[in-house]
Amino acid sequence: MISVEKALQTVLNSTQNFGVEEIPFIKSFGRILKEEITADRDFPPFNRVSMDGIAVDFNEFSSRLRSNKQLSFNIEGIQAAGSKQITLKNSENCIEVMTGAVLPNNTNSVIRYEDVTIENGVATINIDAINDGQNIHIKGKDGAVGDILIPQNTKISAAEIGVLATVGKSFVKVAKQPKVMIVSTGDELVGVDEIPLEHQIRRSNVFTLVSLLERLNIPSETAHITDDKQVLKSKIESYLQEYDVLLFSGAVSKGKFDFLPEVLDELGVEKLFHTVAQRPGKPFWMGTTKTCTVFAFPGNPISTFVNCLAYFYPWYYKSVGLELNEETAILGEDVTFKPNLTYFLQVKLEREKGFLTAFPILGNGSGDLASLVKTDAFIQLPSDKIEFKKGEVYPIVSYR
Ligand SMILES: Nc1nc2c(c(=O)[nH]1)N[C@H]1C(S)=C(S)[C@@H](COP(=O)(O)OP(=O)(O)OC[C@H]3O[C@@H](n4cnc5c(N)ncnc54)[C@H](O)[C@@H]3O)O[C@H]1N2
Numbered sequence: 001m002i003s004v005e006k007a008l009q010t011v012l013n014s015t016q017n018f019g020v021e022e023i024p025f026i027k028s029f030g031r032i033l034k035e036e037i038t039a040d041r042d043f044p045p046f047n048r049v050s051m052d053g054i055a056v057d058f059n060e061f062s063s064r065l066r067s068n069k070q071l072s073f074n075i076e077g078i079q080a081a082g083s084k085q086i087t088l089k090n091s092e093n094c095i096e097v098m099t100g101a102v103l104p105n106n107t108n109s110v111i112r113y114e115d116v117t118i119e120n121g122v123a124t125i126n127i128d129a130i131n132d133g134q135n136i137h138i139k140g141k142d143g144a145v146g147d148i149l150i151p152q153n154t155k156i157s158a159a160e161i162g163v164l165a166t167v168g169k170s171f172v173k174v175a176k177q178p179k180v181m182i183v184s185t186g187d188e189l190v191g192v193d194e195i196p197l198e199h200q201i202r203r204s205n206v207f208t209l210v211s212l213l214e215r216l217n218i219p220s221e222t223a224h225i226t227d228d229k230q231v232l233k234s235k236i237e238s239y240l241q242e243y244d245v246l247l248f249s250g251a252v253s254k255g256k257f258d259f260l261p262e263v264l265d266e267l268g269v270e271k272l273f274h275t276v277a278q279r280p281g282k283p284f285w286m287g288t289t290k291t292c293t294v295f296a297f298p299g300n301p302i303s304t305f306v307n308c309l310a311y312f313y314p315w316y317y318k319s320v321g322l323e324l325n326e327e328t329a330i331l332g333e334d335v336t337f338k339p340n341l342t343y344f345l346q347v348k349l350e351r352e353k354g355f356l357t358a359f360p361i362l363g364n365g366s367g368d369l370a371s372l373v374k375t376d377a378f379i380q381l382p383s384d385k386i387e388f389k390k391g392e393v394y395p396i397v398s399y400r
């Protein structure tokens, strides 16, 4: 048996590189960027008018103000957004300009319509102070051509999608997703659409795993294998050839029909560890071949669930180059836990005065999958303590 810390270290030392693929940018939400995105032109690419109004020459405005002349300007033309830049021919005049338009040549300040009265083609300014360059979004102010706008290894959100669009990146390089097979085992398990007999239950773990992977945008396939050693062996043999990752749930403990560890061993999967000093999820088995990583989670639903979050998630993040950000929360109640095991305790998270606080909710052990609905996360209480006090801070793995 190894500690949670050692198990996680082992998991992180056996990450995989899934390669890179180029996909349409609009399909890249949630994926990990595998190239730098640079500005293809200045941001904004021209002096952009930022208020609807009139554009004037600031010097002309100032000199009239100094000599108490009328602040009336003949309107020479209109500069609309999407039109080529026009030029103010006579600096005593002005040009009407629209937000998003190029600032006309020979003008350098924009006065809002709200501060102007327009009559018979003449705009009279109703304010007696303007700033040189006002209401103009200067070319290159947000970024210069060639600037890095999005660094490599960024997780693509709506913000990045907008930037990809604006620089014309219709195709973008992202980390390939692993090819994953999720397998449940057990003779007691029937399909979701079936009516279980007295001694049977519907299988649920594969579907929670599919959904936990969907949170990472990883597609997956599923299969179910009965507790038959030969069938297990022949199916797994072909899965090992075909997939980057196999996630199992069940058949890793001490039961007569828990064949998985020996089958994986017979198929040449190198065991990295079996059983971790934790509750729940203790009989977790992990191993690798040259091309495939195998996570065999204990079958109790909460064991499968927490181990996917605590081990597969960080393994995937590191594999695709994402930083691991440890989340923490304040324990909301005293907890006593005697066994010399790391305790992944189910908690409901609440924000109290801006701080994330974790309130323990005790279910009926690792088979009580309905209790997951009442909680949001697991708080990770270390094995070297027995008493955990309200107010102490510990890592959490959340799933909401
Ligand atoms: N003698 C011992 N017995 C057990 C130990 C032990 O240390 N010594 N460990 C216990 C712990 S802890 C766990 S966790 C389980 C792990 O068992 P397995 O990984 O072998 O899983 P199974 O025996 O196949 O199933 C356990 C339990 O989970 C249910 N299950 C399995 N798959 C699914 C699924 N896809 N959907 C819903 N439920 C599932 C299954 O029906 C069993 O009730 O072993 C303890 N025993």
Ligand code: MOO
Residues within 6 Å of the ligand: 278, 279, 280, 281, 282, 283, 298, 300, 302, 303, 365, 366, 367
């Ligand atoms: O490890 Mo088991 O998951 O405690 O129920």
Ligand SMILES: [Mg+2]
Residues within 6 Å of the ligand: 250, 251, 252, 253, 254, 255, 258, 299
């Ligand atoms: Mg078992």
